[in-house]
Amino acid sequence: AxxxxxxxxxxxxxxxxxxxxxxxxxxxxxxxxxxxxxxxxxxxxxxxxxxxxxxxxxxxxxxxxxxxxxxxxxxxxxxxxxxxxxxxxxxxGSRSLRAVLATVLEVGNALNAGTFAGNARAFRLASLLKLEEIKQKDGKGNLLQ
Known part of the structure; x- marks a missing residue:
């Protein structure tokens, strides 16, 4: 065999x-x-x-x-x-995800207003990992909290 x-x-x-x-x-x-x-x-x-x-x-x-x-x-x-x-x-097909990504784009454009990156039409998905680094004015929290 x-x-x-x-x-x-x-x-x-x-x-x-x-x-x-x-x-x-x-x-x-x-x-x-x-x-x-x-x-x-x-x-x-x-x-x-x-x-x-x-x-x-x-x-x-x-x-x-x-x-x-x-x-x-x-x-x-x-x-x-x-x-x-x-x-x-x-x-x-997720409308919720589209809304979150649109909000992230708006926040990014607001934070970068007046700069070359301030009027972006899109962003790299890797940028989502940086959202935690965006601190509140008082330094106690970040954008994701």
Missing amino acids: VERMDARLLTADQVQALRAYLPTDDEASALSSFQGDKSTLGDPELYFLRMMAIPMLGPRLDAFHFLLTFEQRVRALRASTAAVAGACGRVL
Whole structure:
């Protein structure tokens, strides 16, 4: 089943477990140089030898795992994309947000009256982060309070 990458016999979790239990480079090197009687080896060593006999097993298992989980990943991405698209639609359609942004623009123009920036038609969204820095005359609060 491992050599054929048979999706009827292996689940994504099983493939991931197989990938996690491949021999390390040191283990593979030690087993490759073993000249003794293989019948004296334990089950873990025999398992490693069988896995090492399959060419490019690590990358093949990675590709097979990707194949087995692809549809699930696509469904998750579609759900996330739908959530983001829905949020964008709500933001773009929000009258309240438009009113807040218009007020911020008016306040900015009033504060910058008589300067180059005093008659702006728009502002960068990053400027919203600076609203907290605009202090009241007495210094006890800011524009957001």
